[in-house]
Amino acid sequence: MHRGRITVVALLLLAAGMAGSVWASRELDSMHDQIALQEVLYLPSAKTVKAISLGYDGLMADIYWTRVVQYYGRKHHADSLTYKLLPPLLDITTTLDPHLDIAFQFGAFFLSQKPPQGAGNPDAGIALVKKGIANNPTHWRLYYDLGFIYWMEKKDFKSAAQTFATGAHVPGAMPWMWTIAGAMAQGGDEMEMARTLWTEILKETKDPTIRSNALDRLASINSDEAVLQLQKRVDDYQERFGRKPNSMRELVDARLLPGIPLDPAGNPYGIDPFGEVVLKDPAKVPFATKGLGHGVEATPLYYNKFAVEDKRKKEREQKATAATARPTDRKQ
Amino acid sequence: MIGRIRCIAFNTFREAVRDRVLYNLIVFALLLIGSSLVLGQISIGIEKIVLVNLGLTAISIFGVVIAIFIGIGLVSKEIDKKTLYTVLARPVKRWEFIVGKFAGLIGTLSVNAGLMALGFFAALLFEQHKFEQTDVYLLAALYFILLEFVIVTAVAVLFSSFSTPLFSTIFSFALFAVGTFGDDLRGFAATTHGLTKFALTAAAYLVPNLSTFNVISLVAHDQPVMGRLIALNTLYAVCYSTLVVTGAVLIFERRNLK
Numbered sequence: 001m002h003r004g005r006i007t008v009v010a011l012l013l014l015a016a017g018m019a020g021s022v023w024a025s026r027e028l029d030s031m032h033d034q035i036a037l038q039e040v041l042y043l044p045s046a047k048t049v050k051a052i053s054l055g056y057d058g059l060m061a062d063i064y065w066t067r068v069v070q071y072y073g074r075k076h077h078a079d080s081l082t083y084k085l086l087p088p089l090l091d092i093t094t095t096l097d098p099h100l101d102i103a104f105q106f107g108a109f110f111l112s113q114k115p116p117q118g119a120g121n122p123d124a125g126i127a128l129v130k131k132g133i134a135n136n137p138t139h140w141r142l143y144y145d146l147g148f149i150y151w152m153e154k155k156d157f158k159s160a161a162q163t164f165a166t167g168a169h170v171p172g173a174m175p176w177m178w179t180i181a182g183a184m185a186q187g188g189d190e191m192e193m194a195r196t197l198w199t200e201i202l203k204e205t206k207d208p209t210i211r212s213n214a215l216d217r218l219a220s221i222n223s224d225e226a227v228l229q230l231q232k233r234v235d236d237y238q239e240r241f242g243r244k245p246n247s248m249r250e251l252v253d254a255r256l257l258p259g260i261p262l263d264p265a266g267n268p269y270g271i272d273p274f275g276e277v278v279l280k281d282p283a284k285v286p287f288a289t290k291g292l293g294h295g296v297e298a299t300p301l302y303y304n305k306f307a308v309e310d311k312r313k314k315e316r317e318q319k320a321t322a323a324t325a326r327p328t329d330r331k332q
Numbered sequence: 333m334i335g336r337i338r339c340i341a342f343n344t345f346r347e348a349v350r351d352r353v354l355y356n357l358i359v360f361a362l363l364l365i366g367s368s369l370v371l372g373q374i375s376i377g378i379e380k381i382v383l384v385n386l387g388l389t390a391i392s393i394f395g396v397v398i399a400i401f402i403g404i405g406l407v408s409k410e411i412d413k414k415t416l417y418t419v420l421a422r423p424v425k426r427w428e429f430i431v432g433k434f435a436g437l438i439g440t441l442s443v444n445a446g447l448m449a450l451g452f453f454a455a456l457l458f459e460q461h462k463f464e465q466t467d468v469y470l471l472a473a474l475y476f477i478l479l480e481f482v483i484v485t486a487v488a489v490l491f492s493s494f495s496t497p498l499f500s501t502i503f504s505f506a507l508f509a510v511g512t513f514g515d516d517l518r519g520f521a522a523t524t525h526g527l528t529k530f531a532l533t534a535a536a537y538l539v540p541n542l543s544t545f546n547v548i549s550l551v552a553h554d555q556p557v558m559g560r561l562i563a564l565n566t567l568y569a570v571c572y573s574t575l576v577v578t579g580a581v582l583i584f585e586r587r588n589l590k
Contacts, residue, residue, distance in 0.1 A: 006427060010582045017575025022537050024568035028544045029518060031561055070519065 046088075046095035061097030068093055068103070072110045076117070083119035086110060090128055094135075104132030105145050112153045122153035143167020144177065147184070157188020165197060175210065182214075186221055187289060189228075194221050219264035220287035223279065226261060227290035230269055230277040233257060244275030263291075282308050336424050337432040344436025348402055349443075358444055361394040362451040369455055383459055384470065384552040387452040392477045392548070395445055396508060399437065399481050403488025404500035406433040407584070427581040434489050434577055441481045449474050469550075472557035476545040479569035483540045484508055486576035493580040494587065511542035540572055 049064070050057060068089045075083055090107040094100060110118050112125030129146040136142060143163050150160035164181035167173055178201045185194035195218065202214040230248075233256045237245045240254065248269060251257045260268045265284035272278045274294040279285055282292050283305045289298045296311045298304040368386035369379075407430075410416035419429060456470075457463065487507050491500035510517070517539065521532035544565055547557050 006425075006585060007582070010427075010578045010585075013574055013578040014582070017571045017573075017578060018537075020571030021541075021568055021575055024564050024571055025518075025537060025541050025544075027564050028541065028561070028568060029515075031558070031564065070516065073523075074519070 046092040057096045064093040079116040081115040086119050087124045098135035112149045125149050140167045140170035140173035157184050161185035223285045223288045224290040227277050336428050340432025341436035345439045348440040357394050361390045361448050364390040365452050381552045388548045391448045395481050399484040400488050400504045403485050404492045404497050407492040430581050437485050466554040473547050473551045480545040482573050486573040490576050490580040493584040511540035514541035514543045
């Protein structure tokens with residue numbers, strides 16, 4: 001009887017203790033975020049952390065990398081716009097273990113992306129990957145990451161092209177590093193660099209697919225250059241006559257061109273109602289980034305037909321929206 | 333009932349303070365606190381930070397070591413020496429014995445922590461030549477360390493109630509280590525789904541959340557400790573230790589001592 005009473009009381013205490021500790025723990029978790037707002041890195045110096053790691057640099061680096069991931073995950077989950085501790089945490093991690101590729105790769109990605117996806121600090125991302133390259137010059141993948149940041153976050157096609165090209169020279173690098181380098185150079189209007197890179201690819205590879213791609217790319221570069229030159233003639237025409245020409249024939253008649261020029265596919269270039277030089281059939285010059293029509297922006301890495309199709313789709317949608325809106329307008 | 337518990341607690345305290353190992357540990361902790369003065373001197377601008385970090389960490393670690401090593405022997409030693417039978421032959425209930433032992437060890441640890449804290453504050457005074465207003469936050473950190481001792485002691489008593497000293501030590505240290513990563517464990521549980529999430533969440537709440545008591549780095553930088561945190565940590569320590577000690581009582585009540 002007595003023992004039964006103790007058991008009942010003990011079970012009640014167990015339940016109360018469990019409920020109380022879970023409730024308090026949950027409340028403490030919510031407070032943890034408030035405490036975390038006071039973002040302080042208690043050991044901000046990578047060298048200090050290295051010194052006190054007593055030679056266990058690798059383990060300490062792993063712990064710090066885990067902290068980076070946890071920190072980024074928590075901030076990202078909360079759609080945070082600031083990632084104050086991310087650069088120093090990554091610096092400490094990569095100083096402790098300068099060969100921790102993953103920290104350079106993902107760390108640069110975390111740093112470069114715009115908030116809330118990342119810290120919105122591409123310069124810090126670039127500095128981190130450059131540190132990685134300095135410590136691991138044979139890791140071609142780091143060049144890829146660096147080039148990617150130059151391209152996507154800085155819109156610096158020239159630096160991106162140079163980085164991809166340098167990485168492509170690293171033994172073991174994937175052949176498509178050349179492809180991206182060439183595409184970047186073309187996208188940044190670095191036509192000479194693009195031509196050099198694609199010519200080099202053409203010389204070095206025997207793979208028929210890559211060779212065919214390189215030939216298409218070279219043709220597209222020629223086309224892009226031609227469009228830029230022709231657009232200058234259109235501007236000259238406008239300066240002289242006060243209006244834009246309606247066709248290439250008018251440029252020939254004005255002696256600004258010796259004849260109607262043909263694109264690499266053999267079709268004549270045209271002029272659209274906006275006075276922009278256009279290709280007759282962009283799909284025939286698949287990597288051309290110029291002359292695709294008003295408002296079409298092609299990415300140098302992909303076939304331009306996707307950009308043209310997107311543009312047409314948007315136009316169709318706009319027309320459909322306008323058509324459905326009109327009857328309502330009349331009613332009103 | 334209170335008188336019997338007090339009597340067992342007092343005897344537990346008296347027995348613990350007779351242990352020479354205890355003094356060795358306290359002296360070693362005080363030496364470590366003293367050495368932080370030297371370590372602080374060889375750096376620039378972080379003398380107090382080093383002193384606080386090293387000092388409070390020493391108090392915490394040595395306290396936990398004492399709690400576990402004494403806690404795991406509380407019941408098993410009494411059984412080995414056959415003194416438990418003498419105690420239980422008197423009008424003392426088994427649960428009173430467990431609660432008394434637990435309270436006695438808490439008392440021992442409080443006195444030890446107090447001694448180490450005295451050494452720590454003496455070192456701080458030596459370093460700063462005076463106490464500053466922000467040093468009051470150090471008391472909050474010390475209070476949290478005491479709460480941590482309460483939980484670790486409860487865990488050690490629980491294991492001591494049914495296991496051998498060796499396994500109790502291993503279990504207690506393991507739970508202590510897991511408890512210090514309590515935040516990460518709950519964070520990990522939150523990222524999972526389904527049955528895994530349920531199992532991990534349950535595990536996360538069952539192991540002690542010791543990370544919440546660690547404000548050493550915070551106070552080392554003169555940052556305040558919020559009143560709500562103090563209240564919630566106190567509540568958590570009370571609830572969790574109640575849970576664990578009750579578990580120990582339930583096990584000990586059913587244990588065959590023949």
